[in-house]
Structure formats: structure tokens, C-alpha cells
Amino acid sequence: MQHYGVPTRLLDWTESPLIALYFAVEKWDEHPDCEAAVWCLKPTELNKFARLIDKNEPRYIPSFDDDELKNYSLESLRGARVELFPAATIATRNNARIQAQVGVFTIHHNHPIPIDEIGDGSHVIKYAIPKESREAILKELRLLGLTRLSLFPELASVGSFIKEMMR
Numbered sequence: 001m002q003h004y005g006v007p008t009r010l011l012d013w014t015e016s017p018l019i020a021l022y023f024a025v026e027k028w029d030e031h032p033d034c035e036a037a038v039w040c041l042k043p044t045e046l047n048k049f050a051r052l053i054d055k056n057e058p059r060y061i062p063s064f065d066d067d068e069l070k071n072y073s074l075e076s077l078r079g080a081r082v083e084l085f086p087a088a089t090i091a092t093r094n095n096a097r098i099q100a101q102v103g104v105f106t107i108h109h110n111h112p113i114p115i116d117e118i119g120d121g122s123h124v125i126k127y128a129i130p131k132e133s134r135e136a137i138l139k140e141l142r143l144l145g146l147t148r149l150s151l152f153p154e155l156a157s158v159g160s161f162i163k164e165m166m167r
Contacts, residue, residue: 043088045123
């Protein structure tokens, strides 16, 4: 929903390091003096802070439909006296954009704490991308087929894809 200007408690992630790299460098020309970064999340490690642990399935990550995420629902947020840590979750891949981006999410509760400030931060890793490397990386990703059209497979992306290819 962020893409449509709607506030949300969800933060988009991807299971693909190349797609993450694309999003980190795609707008290099809008901010030419800034480095970029790719953040890697260890979802089960983050979920330990939210007490989402399954001793029988150590790599368990809940989906939005699972009972374990009921405390993150809008209904439970109203009047909630507790603040839960963000949780890593898997969504149903029932839309073309989530499928193309291999999308997963973190969901935040009432407390807007940055994910890298939880605990000792060992559940996230930041890879810095020097500003002078961003344009070249984007060109190489395009050669691999990672384009705006491949990641946003909607009709609205066709025009921007054509403009991008004409550069």
C-alpha cells in the first residue's frame, strides 16, 4: 500500500538479493551523492524478539493467516496496552507484483522501533553500496533482466520501461 501513498505497518522485503540490489540502486540519478544499502534480515532471529518461536519447526515464519499474528491485527491494536516487536511474515503470493518481487514482509505493532535497533542488531546485516557504483550495478542488473517492468508487471509500467530503454 505504500506504493499507493497509504500508510501501512508493513515493510516490504524480498527473498532475492538481486531484487533487493535493484531497489537499492534504481533511483541513483535522483540522489547521486548518496550511498545505497541492501539490508539482509534473518527472519527467525527477528521473530525471537516477538516470541514467535516453534520448537518443532526452528525455521518457522508465520503467514498473515496464522493465529500467531492475531496480536498484530487492527482489532487487537485498538486499546492495546502492550507493544510488540516487529515480526517477519510471509504473505500469500496472490498478486503479480508480490510474485515478481518474491515479496515477504515485516509487520510492525504500535511501537515504531527500527528493526536494526532491536536487541543487539545481529538479526540484520547492512551492505553499503558506494555512490559511484550504483549506476554501473543498475546497468548490470538490467542485463540480467531486472527492470521496472519485470518487477512491476502492470500495464502502468510499460511506459516507464520504454522510456528507460530509450536512455
